[in-house]
Amino acid sequence: MGRELFAGVMSGTSLDGIDAVLADLAPAIVTARILASVHVDFPAELRRELFALQVSGPDELVRAARAAQRLAELYAQALRRVCVAAGVPVHDVIAAGVHGQTVRHRPREGWTAQLNSPARVAELTSMTVVADFRMRDIAAGGQGAPLVPAFHAAVFRHPERHRVVANLGGIANVTDLPPSGAVRGFDTGPGNVLLDLWQARSCGAPFDAGGRFAASGAVDAALLAALLAEPYLALPPPKSTGRDLFDAAWLDAVLGRTARAPADVQATLAAFTAASLAAAIREHCVGAQDLLLCGGGVRNGDLVARIRTELPALRVATTDAFGVASEHVEALAFAWLARETIAGRPGNLPAVTGAAGPRILGAIYPR
Ligand SMILES: Nc1ncnc2c1ncn2[C@@H]1O[C@H](COP(=O)(O)OP(=O)(O)O)[C@@H](O)[C@H]1O
Ligand SMILES: [Mg+2]
Structure with missing residues (x-):
C-alpha cells in the first residue's frame, strides 16, 4: 500500500566490501524503513586488485574494466539477495542506486572515477539502475562529494x-x-x-x-x-x-x-x-x-x-x-539519491559541493 521501494548499494574507500539495503522511501514514512540489508565482503583477490588499482600500474585500463565487471556481478548479487531477504519481487523495486567503487577522485581536474558497470547490473537484476552520481556535480564546478548531506538533512x-x-x-x-x-x-x-x-x-x-x-x-x-x-x-x-x-x-x-x-x-x-x-x-x-x-x-x-x-x-x-543503523546510512543514502534522480529532482547541495547549482545526479539504466 503506497510503498516506494528503492535499493542502494555502496562500496566505500575502505575497500572492505559491499553494503546494500532495500528500503521503503514513501514520503509518508518519516524515517526510511529498511526492509532488508546485506553486507558482502570483497573476495581477497578482488580486494587486492582494487587496492592495486588505486595507483597507476601496468595495463590498468584493462584491469579496471575487468574489476568493474566483477564488481557489477557482486552488486547484482547483493541486490538480488536484499530482495529475497525482504520477500520482494525485483519488479517491485522502482530503482537501485549503485555508487560504484572509487579508484580516483580528482575534482580539481574535473573528474572522479568509480568502477562500475551499471548496464550489467541492470541486465543481471532486471532492475532500473541509477549510477555515476558524482560526475554531474563536478561538471558543474563542484567537488562531486560529499553527496550524502541532502539525505542526512532529510532524515536527521x-x-x-x-x-x-x-x-x-x-x-x-x-x-x-x-x-x-x-x-x-x-x-x-x-x-x-x-x-x-x-x-x-x-x-x-x-x-x-x-x-x-x-x-x-x-x-x-x-x-x-x-x-x-x-x-x-x-x-x-x-x-x-x-x-x-x-x-x-x-x-x-x-x-x-x-x-x-x-x-x-x-x-x-x-x-x-x-x-x-x-x-x-x-x-x-x-x-x-x-x-x-x-x-x-x-x-x-x-x-x-x-x-x-x-x-x-x-x-x-x-x-x-x-532511526538508521550506522552501517546502513551510506547505502540508504544512495537508495534515496536514486529516488531523487528518478523523480527528476536534484540530489546535490551546491552549498556543500560548490557546484554552480542544483543538478539531477547520475545516469538511469532502465530495466
Ligand atoms: N570491529 C571493528 N573495529 C574497528 N574498526 C572496524 C570494525 N568493523 C569495521 N571497522 C572499520 O570500518 C571500515 C569499514 O567502514 P565503512 O563504513 O564500510 O567504510 P567505507 O564506506 O569507506 O567502505 C573498516 O575498514 C574498518 O576500518
Ligand atoms: Mg565499506
Missing part, C-alpha cells in the same frame, strides 16, 4: 537541536545540520584509512578490531603535530579527498625514518583521525549540540572515545539512536 535534521552527522568510512565526512539555515558538509580527512593501513602493515589484519591496538599504545606528540600539519585540513570547504591524498606514500612521508613502536604509531593515527574530525566540527559547525556517528568506524571503540574526549560539549551517539 531537527527543528530545535543543532545536529552534526559524521560518517567514519575510509574517509571521514561531516554534515552540519543547524535547525535553520544552510546545510553544509565536507570531507574532514581520514576516517579508517590510515588505521587500516597501519594495522595491515604491523599486524597483517584488515582493521584494528575495536581499536584495541591503538588503545595499547601511547600518542607521540611530535608525530601527531606533523600529521596535523597536512594542508588539506586547513583548506576551507567545499572540499573532498580520498586515497589520492591519504595513502601509504603520504603516511611514509610523515613518518620519516624515526623508529617508533607500532602500537604508538596506531595510537597517534587514531588521535590524528579524531583530532582532525573534531577540529573541523569546532571550526565549521559552530553551536553544534548533537554528534551522530555512522560508518564502520563506530565499531572502533578507541576512536569513538577519542572523538568524545575531543568534543566534550557535544552529545555523541550513533545514528542507530536516530
Whole structure:
C-alpha cells in the first residue's frame, strides 16, 4: 500500500566490501524503513586488485574494466539477495542506486572515477539502475562529494537541536545540520584509512578490531603535530579527498625514518583521525549540540572515545539512536539519491559541493 521501494548499494574507500539495503522511501514514512540489508565482503583477490588499482600500474585500463565487471556481478548479487531477504519481487523495486567503487577522485581536474558497470547490473537484476552520481556535480564546478548531506538533512535534521552527522568510512565526512539555515558538509580527512593501513602493515589484519591496538599504545606528540600539519585540513570547504591524498606514500612521508613502536604509531593515527574530525566540527559547525556517528568506524571503540574526549560539549551517539543503523546510512543514502534522480529532482547541495547549482545526479539504466 503506497510503498516506494528503492535499493542502494555502496562500496566505500575502505575497500572492505559491499553494503546494500532495500528500503521503503514513501514520503509518508518519516524515517526510511529498511526492509532488508546485506553486507558482502570483497573476495581477497578482488580486494587486492582494487587496492592495486588505486595507483597507476601496468595495463590498468584493462584491469579496471575487468574489476568493474566483477564488481557489477557482486552488486547484482547483493541486490538480488536484499530482495529475497525482504520477500520482494525485483519488479517491485522502482530503482537501485549503485555508487560504484572509487579508484580516483580528482575534482580539481574535473573528474572522479568509480568502477562500475551499471548496464550489467541492470541486465543481471532486471532492475532500473541509477549510477555515476558524482560526475554531474563536478561538471558543474563542484567537488562531486560529499553527496550524502541532502539525505542526512532529510532524515536527521531537527527543528530545535543543532545536529552534526559524521560518517567514519575510509574517509571521514561531516554534515552540519543547524535547525535553520544552510546545510553544509565536507570531507574532514581520514576516517579508517590510515588505521587500516597501519594495522595491515604491523599486524597483517584488515582493521584494528575495536581499536584495541591503538588503545595499547601511547600518542607521540611530535608525530601527531606533523600529521596535523597536512594542508588539506586547513583548506576551507567545499572540499573532498580520498586515497589520492591519504595513502601509504603520504603516511611514509610523515613518518620519516624515526623508529617508533607500532602500537604508538596506531595510537597517534587514531588521535590524528579524531583530532582532525573534531577540529573541523569546532571550526565549521559552530553551536553544534548533537554528534551522530555512522560508518564502520563506530565499531572502533578507541576512536569513538577519542572523538568524545575531543568534543566534550557535544552529545555523541550513533545514528542507530536516530532511526538508521550506522552501517546502513551510506547505502540508504544512495537508495534515496536514486529516488531523487528518478523523480527528476536534484540530489546535490551546491552549498556543500560548490557546484554552480542544483543538478539531477547520475545516469538511469532502465530495466
Ligand atoms: N570491529 C571493528 N573495529 C574497528 N574498526 C572496524 C570494525 N568493523 C569495521 N571497522 C572499520 O570500518 C571500515 C569499514 O567502514 P565503512 O563504513 O564500510 O567504510 P567505507 O564506506 O569507506 O567502505 C573498516 O575498514 C574498518 O576500518
Ligand atoms: Mg565499506
